[in-house]
Amino acid sequence: MTELFKAVTITEARKIISAHYSGPKKTEMIPLLSAQGRRLAEEVRAKEDVPGFTRSTVDGFAVQARDTFGASEGLPDYLEIAGEVFMGEEPKGRLETGQVWQIATGGMLPAGADAVVMVEYTENLEEKIIGVVRPVAPGENVIRQGEDIAAGSLVLPFSHCVKAHDLGVLAAAGVTAVKVFCPLRVGIVSTGDEVVPPEEKPVPGKVRDINSYALYGAVTEAGGQPHLYGIVRDDFHRVRESLSAALSENDLVMLSGGSSVGTRDVAREAINSLGNPGVLFHGLSIQPGKPTIGAAIEGKLVFGLPGHPASALVVFHLLVAPLLYKGSYYEEENGFWEFPLTAQITRNIRSAPGREDFIRVKLFLRQGNLYAEPILGKSGLITTLVKANGLARITAGKEGVEAGETVEVKLF
Amino acid sequence: MTELFKAVTITEARKIISAHYSGPKKTEMIPLLSAQGRRLAEEVRAKEDVPGFTRSTVDGFAVQARDTFGASEGLPDYLEIAGEVFMGEEPKGRLETGQVWQIATGGMLPAGADAVVMVEYTENLEEKIIGVVRPVAPGENVIRQGEDIAAGSLVLPFSHCVKAHDLGVLAAAGVTAVKVFCPLRVGIVSTGDEVVPPEEKPVPGKVRDINSYALYGAVTEAGGQPHLYGIVRDDFHRVRESLSAALSENDLVMLSGGSSVGTRDVAREAINSLGNPGVLFHGLSIQPGKPTIGAAIEGKLVFGLPGHPASALVVFHLLVAPLLYKGSYYEEENGFWEFPLTAQITRNIRSAPGREDFIRVKLFLRQGNLYAEPILGKSGLITTLVKANGLARITAGKEGVEAGETVEVKLF
Numbered sequence: 001m002t003e004l005f006k007a008v009t010i011t012e013a014r015k016i017i018s019a020h021y022s023g024p025k026k027t028e029m030i031p032l033l034s035a036q037g038r039r040l041a042e043e044v045r046a047k048e049d050v051p052g053f054t055r056s057t058v059d060g061f062a063v064q065a066r067d068t069f070g071a072s073e074g075l076p077d078y079l080e081i082a083g084e085v086f087m088g089e090e091p092k093g094r095l096e097t098g099q100v101w102q103i104a105t106g107g108m109l110p111a112g113a114d115a116v117v118m119v120e121y122t123e124n125l126e127e128k129i130i131g132v133v134r135p136v137a138p139g140e141n142v143i144r145q146g147e148d149i150a151a152g153s154l155v156l157p158f159s160h161c162v163k164a165h166d167l168g169v170l171a172a173a174g175v176t177a178v179k180v181f182c183p184l185r186v187g188i189v190s191t192g193d194e195v196v197p198p199e200e201k202p203v204p205g206k207v208r209d210i211n212s213y214a215l216y217g218a219v220t221e222a223g224g225q226p227h228l229y230g231i232v233r234d235d236f237h238r239v240r241e242s243l244s245a246a247l248s249e250n251d252l253v254m255l256s257g258g259s260s261v262g263t264r265d266v267a268r269e270a271i272n273s274l275g276n277p278g279v280l281f282h283g284l285s286i287q288p289g290k291p292t293i294g295a296a297i298e299g300k301l302v303f304g305l306p307g308h309p310a311s312a313l314v315v316f317h318l319l320v321a322p323l324l325y326k327g328s329y330y331e332e333e334n335g336f337w338e339f340p341l342t343a344q345i346t347r348n349i350r351s352a353p354g355r356e357d358f359i360r361v362k363l364f365l366r367q368g369n370l371y372a373e374p375i376l377g378k379s380g381l382i383t384t385l386v387k388a389n390g391l392a393r394i395t396a397g398k399e400g401v402e403a404g405e406t407v408e409v410k411l412f
Numbered sequence: 413m414t415e416l417f418k419a420v421t422i423t424e425a426r427k428i429i430s431a432h433y434s435g436p437k438k439t440e441m442i443p444l445l446s447a448q449g450r451r452l453a454e455e456v457r458a459k460e461d462v463p464g465f466t467r468s469t470v471d472g473f474a475v476q477a478r479d480t481f482g483a484s485e486g487l488p489d490y491l492e493i494a495g496e497v498f499m500g501e502e503p504k505g506r507l508e509t510g511q512v513w514q515i516a517t518g519g520m521l522p523a524g525a526d527a528v529v530m531v532e533y534t535e536n537l538e539e540k541i542i543g544v545v546r547p548v549a550p551g552e553n554v555i556r557q558g559e560d561i562a563a564g565s566l567v568l569p570f571s572h573c574v575k576a577h578d579l580g581v582l583a584a585a586g587v588t589a590v591k592v593f594c595p596l597r598v599g600i601v602s603t604g605d606e607v608v609p610p611e612e613k614p615v616p617g618k619v620r621d622i623n624s625y626a627l628y629g630a631v632t633e634a635g636g637q638p639h640l641y642g643i644v645r646d647d648f649h650r651v652r653e654s655l656s657a658a659l660s661e662n663d664l665v666m667l668s669g670g671s672s673v674g675t676r677d678v679a680r681e682a683i684n685s686l687g688n689p690g691v692l693f694h695g696l697s698i699q700p701g702k703p704t705i706g707a708a709i710e711g712k713l714v715f716g717l718p719g720h721p722a723s724a725l726v727v728f729h730l731l732v733a734p735l736l737y738k739g740s741y742y743e744e745e746n747g748f749w750e751f752p753l754t755a756q757i758t759r760n761i762r763s764a765p766g767r768e769d770f771i772r773v774k775l776f777l778r779q780g781n782l783y784a785e786p787i788l789g790k791s792g793l794i795t796t797l798v799k800a801n802g803l804a805r806i807t808a809g810k811e812g813v814e815a816g817e818t819v820e821v822k823l824f
Contacts (some may be wrong), residue, residue: 025790032610051619052614057791059790062515088607144791147793148795149794155798161824163632164626164630164632165626165797172622174610174611174620176610192518195499198444198583198586204464204520205502208583209462209583210583213580214576214577214580214583218577220576239708266653273565313577342781380469381559381560382468382560382584385580386567386578
């Protein structure tokens, strides 16, 4: 029960962990269609121009733009239909001054043309003559060769998480296989003499294992590969044995459950017995999530999470999830913060100075304004998990917030 | 080139589609650990109380609350340590007036006890006597039997999409298998004489297939099961053949690419030749996304999407994605709107009255305010896909928005 460690802030905890963790290293080549949600292990550059030729963005007529200068409804420019562009084919011949070629959206501009007149701004006079009623500028209604992606340019940066639309962009660049980081393998060990698996009907005194399953889901969601190691009793040798197996087969291990003081001592001792440097911090200056252990063993990370499911998930989101979905704690480059939104809190929340508070909230809109309704309830309740769809942060240094005040929030 | 149909609004299109589509019907039982991201085909109710017994939420001493009334630092109440609760076991015996039992977080309250005093508010006097320095109310620091989930109560509603933390809640309720809807199978047919697969180096006039891949990703993201049917030429018989195969093997088919006027005619005719009622609408009063076809064939849906990838994805998000992730267009119950956030637009955007505009934007925060920077660029460009992380809506009836005005946005 002696407190060997001073509670650290989230920022301090991240610095300590980062100093003992070098990030994911294993990579693999996978086919394009499997790449969604995976993180690129190398930047992707275009091998050639996209599009590979200058093409029309409208249905109409390819022209030399200067032939249309001065055209108007009252005084159309009359031009000769000298050819037609067929989709997917290279136009044969050259467009000369005074001529137009018929062209559809996506068609290749014939040599000599530098713009396209939309069909809506032409009138058909005779079989081979059209009247253009609006001028076009050079380059109008066309995408130039390489305008979208120039050969050699960056398509997607290193460490980018491949999104749905990126599959289309990669296909456009002719990329059919990508080098990605292998998902981090995460071992989940549940502890507690009172915990039984969900298929068992608990006798009085026993409860079902919640954390293993909630964390399994959270790991999957963050792009990791979870592995359950079942439930072990709060006993040094059993915890050590299970932890040792999980460490040998995973990149990161989470020990969860067992929220009593004795359990935390067992966890700390078991971790320290398995290698160096062992426990890095024990205790976070946050609420909930205080009884958290952060440890490193020979380059792998071990987290001892609080026993309460809601607390365990808060710590998971703050300290584990970023390592799974972006490999580190560094802020993403798209300018988004970790708590990207602001909302008005609907009731007073007390906090303690020097402590960061994370409140599970239900976010909802009313007349375009975002509100955060704190989901209150005793800390051991699991149904609060279902009611909340976001997390609000009350930064350290504040003694709380009053109803109507603005808080930083994130959506789950 | 004749316009047989009047362009419809998104709301009208949804009504028309809903009238011809009865939603997903196929269900399956799957193990708990596979349920994440799946939609429940039946509500889940608790078979028994959670927790199954009254338990402590702190480390301390079980008491009869009235024995602590009036206790203070100056005048502690002295009580006898008469027993100890072991984790996971049913306490043997009964706590009598004047007694406390030692108990850890999660331990089962002994009969006779109705509250727990935190260890921090006690002082050890003799081996068997403690002093309580703060009173507790009945029920304090305990979770009563069934307080979290009462037997028979609703755990998760019908049609709920199972989230990470729900796995924990289901485990708590003893649910190890769940009945979920099978993901909708979505066939994707790409059309266009100019389109080649990504592994092919396009000769002048040809471009690589982007839409199949972007849509494949988007379908996966929305919880559907995509199947690619390759690229077919803009020819009635070939489109019909491919469409027919895709329809027989899927619940919903998307025809994409081929943005020229002729292509749309081919698509419409091919759809109408395959069954009833055929094409329901052709043309949406939105920008981008106007040249969209909505059709139903014997209870299955067919969408003809615009050829431009960015346009195809906008229509996908508005008309197809909701059917995949929630089975219908009905608003979700959690109070969220489809465009849940508001942001200040960073530049003037023109619109046309009577038309809804959807602008791809880059959302970013500055001093706690959300801004939407329109990603401009010719409609055929695909790199705009990568730059945008959200979509802004300019409702019909407005002639545009000015820089600094508030717009409704959604994050991708």
